[in-house]
Amino acid sequence: MATSTSLEHLLPPSWRQLITDWLKEDVPAFDYGGFVVGEDPQEAVLYGKSEGVLAGRPFFDEVFRQVDCQVEWLMEEGADVRPVCEVAFVRGPARKILLGERTALNILARCSGVASRAKRLTLLKEKQGYKGIIAGTRKTTPGFRLVEKYAMLVGGVDTHRMDLSSMIMLKDNHIWSQGSITKAVKKARSVGGFAMNIEVECRSEDEADEAIKAGADIIMLDNFTPDEFKATAKRLHERYNNVIGGAYPKRHFLIEASGGITEENIAQYFSPDVDVISLGAMTQSVPHVDFSLKICRKA
Structure with missing residues (x-):
């Protein structure tokens, strides 16, 4: 720290x-x-x-x-x-x-x-031996974001993106506007270029597959139960990162858990296959x- x-x-x-x-x-x-x-x-x-x-x-x-x-x-x-x-x-x-x-x-x-x-x-x-990242979100108090993001650093967690200009996050409304994850990622990449990571919110494993194939850097599995999340994350990593050859090209991406995660239940998401766990509860209530x-x- x-x-x-x-x-x-x-x-x-x-x-x-x-x-x-x-x-x-x-x-x-x-x-x-x-x-x-x-x-x-x-x-x-x-x-x-x-x-x-x-x-x-x-x-x-x-x-x-x-x-x-x-x-x-x-x-x-x-x-x-x-x-x-x-x-x-x-x-x-x-x-x-x-x-x-x-x-x-x-x-x-x-x-x-x-x-x-x-x-x-x-x-x-540290106690549980989780090696991934715990992060806040953009659910900060208007006018007070700088203080709250600073506080996250003092406490030892990741700030996640600071604002809309820091990383491209494509959620359901962005995807709806383009008709598909693939089209939304392509349009985002056309303006974000190589320097901006693109994160896609996915509600199913099929959506995660599409986001990975489209070139997303971070796959957010949103509102999965802990068991569903860990199983899906494991399959995605094995399918794209750990298998040489096969049906899919080798790709590199992070998998993030989000949605409904609190201080009380976060340990249920700890897994070697989970790269990032973000929670709005870092700053809410x-x-x-x-x-x-x-x-x-x-x-």
Whole structure:
């Protein structure tokens, strides 16, 4: 897993504008509460109040940088949070600590929640000896995708595609528009070229056969039961990858499991024939890690 420092270096130049926009959303006009507490320099303690993985330090830092406060961390990115513990100190004028408080906590809580689920899945994968890839999906929160994808990396899983421009995924509606998987793949390849992988969502083994013959790079078997999925994946690999000669040319592709997969049932899909397991549950209905920020003394 990459270090927290190197992960921060992945963030695009535009990411700080997200923080500016979120602060603007939270304080569109007067800061009435800030008027009450005033400008006295204070120190606040960030407490971790539930178990999880700490993730989101760059975003938390930037919130307080933009409101003229300083953060001193007591825990590294990716560290285990064991309640109740001190995670960081925030120092600055009282009203400015409270100005950034809620935005910073919201980001940290959700980012840490996604990273915590990712880390649990990573540990489960290691315990069970699964050698494939566990990945998120594009089912992210609008406006918050960068934070959630970053959290997946902190937790040790694959981000999958970042957006519609990152990989060509052909699902049922794309295939319907062209009349067949073969035609959809051909049209996609005409604009994606050699540099873009093409993934095709398949609802049956016959559709997977067509997608492989059409030149798809990734075959997503969608909404199969675990037993059906593993059996189908094994047959496809044997038919195209492991058999020299025979009726089919040798082809190279990945097989991905998706649809209805959760933290509770993912282990049922672990198999040497399963290359990728993706789950929308990586970011959907994720419990947040509970943090609080308490002003404790004058700085």
